[in-house]
Amino acid sequence: MNTEHNEKTPQLPNGLRITIAIGTLVSVLVAFNQCTIEKKSSNKRSTASTVSAPSTATGDSSDIENDSELPDGLVMPPMNSPGADSELDTIDVGVKNFEQIYLSMAAVTGVSPTTTSVQNLYREIIVQLPADNNVKSFLPANQVAITKLAAEFCEVLVETAALRSVVWPTINFGQTPTQVFNAANKTLIVNQAIDRFMPPMDSQSRTSAVTELTKLFDELLTGENLGSSVTTRKVVKGMCISTLASAQSTLL
Amino acid sequence: MQNIFKKEFVMISLVALFSSEAYSGPREQAYRLHNRLASVPPTAETLGQMETLIKNGNAKDAALRAMDSQNFYNITLKNWVKRWTNVDDSPRVPLNDYVATVIGIIKDDIPFDQVLYGDHLYIAAANTPVTIPAYDKKNNNQYVELENRFVSLKDYLTRVNQSEVTGIKDTAGVLTTRAAGAAFFSAGTNRRMTRFTFMNFLCRDFEAVHDINISDFHVRRDVERNPGGDSRTYRNQCVGCHAGQDGLGGAWAYFDFVDNEMKYTEGVVVPKINKNNLYADGYVTTNDEWINLWAEGQNASLGWPGKTTGKGARELGMMISRSRAFAECMSTRVFELVCVRKPKIDSEKKEIKRLADLFQANDRFSMKNLFAETSILCMGE
Numbered sequence: 091m092n093t094e095h096n097e098k099t100p101q102l103p104n105g106l107r108i109t110i111a112i113g114t115l116v117s118v119l120v121a122f123n124q125c126t127i128e129k130k131s132s133n134k135r136s137t138a139s140t141v142s143a144p145s146t147a148t149g150d151s152s153d154i155e156n157d158s159e160l161p162d163g164l165v166m167p168p169m170n171s172p173g174a175d176s177e178l179d180t181i182d183v184g185v186k187n188f189e190q191i192y193l194s195m196a197a198v199t200g201v202s203p204t205t206t207s208v209q210n211l212y213r214e215i216i217v218q219l220p221a222d223n224n225v226k227s228f229l230p231a232n233q234v235a236i237t238k239l240a241a242e243f244c245e246v247l248v249e250t251a252a253l254r255s256v257v258w259p260t261i262n263f264g265q266t267p268t269q270v271f272n273a274a275n276k277t278l279i280v281n282q283a284i285d286r287f288m289p290p291m292d293s294q295s296r297t298s299a300v301t302e303l304t305k306l307f308d309e310l311l312t313g314e315n316l317g318s319s320v321t322t323r324k325v326v327k328g329m330c331i332s333t334l335a336s337a338q339s340t341l342l
Numbered sequence: 343m344q345n346i347f348k349k350e351f352v353m354i355s356l357v358a359l360f361s362s363e364a365y366s367g368p369r370e371q372a373y374r375l376h377n378r379l380a381s382v383p384p385t386a387e388t389l390g391q392m393e394t395l396i397k398n399g400n401a402k403d404a405a406l407r408a409m410d411s412q413n414f415y416n417i418t419l420k421n422w423v424k425r426w427t428n429v430d431d432s433p434r435v436p437l438n439d440y441v442a443t444v445i446g447i448i449k450d451d452i453p454f455d456q457v458l459y460g461d462h463l464y465i466a467a468a469n470t471p472v473t474i475p476a477y478d479k480k481n482n483n484q485y486v487e488l489e490n491r492f493v494s495l496k497d498y499l500t501r502v503n504q505s506e507v508t509g510i511k512d513t514a515g516v517l518t519t520r521a522a523g524a525a526f527f528s529a530g531t532n533r534r535m536t537r538f539t540f541m542n543f544l545c546r547d548f549e550a551v552h553d554i555n556i557s558d559f560h561v562r563r564d565v566e567r568n569p570g571g572d573s574r575t576y577r578n579q580c581v582g583c584h585a586g587q588d589g590l591g592g593a594w595a596y597f598d599f600v601d602n603e604m605k606y607t608e609g610v611v612v613p614k615i616n617k618n619n620l621y622a623d624g625y626v627t628t629n630d631e632w633i634n635l636w637a638e639g640q641n642a643s644l645g646w647p648g649k650t651t652g653k654g655a656r657e658l659g660m661m662i663s664r665s666r667a668f669a670e671c672m673s674t675r676v677f678e679l680v681c682v683r684k685p686k687i688d689s690e691k692k693e694i695k696r697l698a699d700l701f702q703a704n705d706r707f708s709m710k711n712l713f714a715e716t717s718i719l720c721m722g723e
Contacts (some may be wrong), residue, residue: 182720184682187433190381193417197382203492223434223682289383290369342378342681 096295171219180245185228188219191236191340198287199247199334211242221340237335244330248323257286267316271325276307279329287333306332366722368396372404375721378680379408379713381417401721405714412494419445420495422679426542428523428536437489438482438521439463441445446499447515452498454672456660457515458543463504470498479508479520480603510606512596512630514655518606521601531564531614532594536587543662544644545671552582556635560589563616563624585635588625591615592632593658630654634661669698669707676712683718693719 186194192212196203196291203209218235220228244312247253254263258279280303284296291299310328314321372392376384384392388407395404400695402424408414420441424433427440446464447457456462465477466484472491475483488495504513508520516522517539526535541547554577561584569575598605598612605612615627634650636642652658662668673694677685685694702711 182681182683184378187421189417189421189433193380195415197413216434225682289373289377290389308428339383342374 146238151208156183181225181226185220185232185242186224186340186342187222188216190223190342191219191239192340195240195334198339199243199330200253201243201246201250205246208239208242208246211239215239225341233335236340237331239326240331244327244334247330248327254326258282258326261326263326264319266319266321267311267314267321267325270322271307271311275306280304280307282328283333287330288336288338291338303329303332351627355580357609362550369393370639371396371401371721374407374427375405375412375717377399378682378715378721379405379418380411380413381421382411384408395504396721401718402714405717405721406710408717409710409713410519412496415445415449415496416492416494417598418679419448420489422675426516426538426688428525428649429538436482437485438518439465439477439485440516440521442485442488442495442499443504444521446501448709449499450498450501451708451710453705454701454709454712455660455663455668455705455707458517458539458668459656460515461503461505461513462515463502463507463513463519464499465502465507466493467500469497477507482520508604510604511608512654512656514659517655517659518597518604520604523597523604524602527594527597527599527604529614531591532597533587533591535594535597536590539659539662544665544667545674546644546667548583551586551636551641553636553639553641554582554641555577556585558585560625560633560635561585562591563621563626564618565624566620568622586641589633589635590658592627592630593655595627595630597655632658632685643665648680663707666698666702669702672709673697673701673712673716674684676709676716677719680713680717690719 098134102314121185193203196208203206203212215235217236218231220232247257248263251263254261261275261279277300280300283303284291284299288299307325307329311321312322343499369389372389372395373384375396376382376392388411392404392407395401395407421439423441423444424435425431426444427438428435440462444457444464446452447454447460447462452460452462455645456538466488470488470493471560472487472493474487474491474493477484488498504518505511508518510518512518515640517535520533525534526538537548558581561581565576565580565584565588567573567576569580595611595615596609597606598614599605604634609629611627611629631653633653636645637646637650638642645665647661649657649661652661674685676692677694677697685691697712697716699713701707701709
């Protein structure tokens with residue numbers, strides 16, 4: 091049946107068929123170029139122009155320059171041409187180290203770094219916090235430790251009237267969520283947390299952050315006792331932790 | 343509730359992370375500059391002042407404003423220098439006299455080349471607001487307490503003559519501090535001090551200066567001439583590092599770290615230097631004279647000053663800190679600290695050379711100026 095069908099199909103001219111085939115091939119190559127074109131900025135030697143291989147060569151002038159210097163039978167694979175400014179495409183940020191994180195949190199919350207509870211926790215988890223500023227060595231375990239530390243700072247901040255009144259001066263933390271968390275106050279709490287704990291942002295980023303934090307606000311209230319001022323403080327601690335431990339706050 | 347936290351936290355983090363590259367006006371630049379120099383976010387007032395300075399084209403003044411913060415000394419410099427004071431390259435060590443002396447030299451804007459030969463030591467000032475143990479050359483208690491009590495190193499470190507406090511006649515800046523002795527003079531044959539001085543202040547480990555073409559007449563007796571029964575190994579590998587470093591090693595002939603303190607025995611070579619005898623015709627150290635055999639050949643490119651022989655630690659420290667490699671190394675280290683990456687493209691490598699020129703100009707070696715000039719290179723577009 092297929093044969094009959096094929097026989098009835100009008101044959102395309104060969105030239106057109108070749109053109110369509112080449113066109114299809116080119117479009118596939120372009121669409122999936124990340125699989126076939128290697129970034130030119132690589133400075134390492136490779137075994138083939140399109141496949142990276144481990145190499146100890148540094149690519150500088152001290153490396154072997156030509157095949158005559160190699161043992162018999164070995165041929166130096168081609169070296170990728172080093173890129174120009176494209177190397178700057180790599181990450182241009184760092185992450186704060188253990189002490190920078192600790193004292194940054196102390197600075198923005200106003201909690202003294204000598205406060206027993208935060209200092210005890212810091213000493214306990216210090217080895218879990220980032221050791222250096224290299225963002226490439228940042229691990230999930232580091233983020234867990236940062237969040238723990240932020241939780242302790244926020245605990246002290248929200249439970250200390252003199253400190254919390256600096257960050258949220260108009261919020262009455264003795265009131266219940268029903269009384270205090272109207273739309274205006276929610277926005278105020280979020281904005282004041284952002285102002286205090288996060289770096290300056292452009293309006294688009296700020297809007298995104300406010301939207302996400304407002305969603306978090308509502309989710310934290312779900313299922314909680316809305317008639318207790320303890321819930322008020324608990325939820326504000328949540329807002330505090332999520333901003334204080336955010337990447338924006340811990341990046342350099 | 344924990345799940346909600348996790349989910350939202352990741353979301354906020356990602357939003358924040360990706361947005362950080364979106365825009366960088368004067369306010370964002372001021373924030374980044376302060377964050378990188380002082381390690382903590384600025385107060386609203388400082389941020390406003392720095393923003394105004396940047397808007398008015400005074401970015402360097404903005405950087406200097408950030409460096410006014412005690413956190414520049416207490417966090418940034420302290421963590422930067424701590425790595426130089428131990429063989430593990432770790433910042434997780436207590437504050438010590440080595441770190442305090444580097445901080446003090448920068449704080450007082452003393453020409454930074456003196457870090458390797460000046461008779462400087464920084465200790466807690468008499469007016470330190472908390473009770474601190476007195477300086478003791480047998481322990482590190484004073485510095486541990488300064489750190490634990492978060493004492494401002496900018497305000498309460500004071501300079502004294504190291505030789506008067508420690509009794510060491512041939513002081514050489516941080517090289518003869520107690521912390522340096524504990525890390526690099528304890529046990530061994532004092533070669534560690536030469537190696538780590540090269541690593542910390544010339545940005546080169548011995549592999550980078552390995553040269554088998556220079557004379558090995560200074561290689562000591564404790565280096566086997568036929569390791570594994572093959573003298574070619576000695577000629578083609580060992581000598582590459584030992585010829586140069588043993589030539590310089592005489593500078594440390596009178597130093598040792600025993601019983602928790604630095605010992606300096608003027609005129610008497612410490613026994614450990616000549617103790618092991620694996621090759622009787624090897625060099626025997628008889629005094630603290632040294633010679634820089636790396637001044638010739640491939641390592642001449644380090645830009646050594648004219649005087650490449652001398653006596654003792656101070657003269658060696660002076661030769662190293664007056665080399666071109668020292669200036670370029672310090673510029674590179676500062677760049678890596680405040681830009682949080684290595685200089686990569688050609689224009690940045692040229693900047694390192696320009697900064698090194700600036701650093702060396704008129705023998706000023708101003709580390710403060712180097713920090714200010716470098717930090718504004720990467721405060722954002």
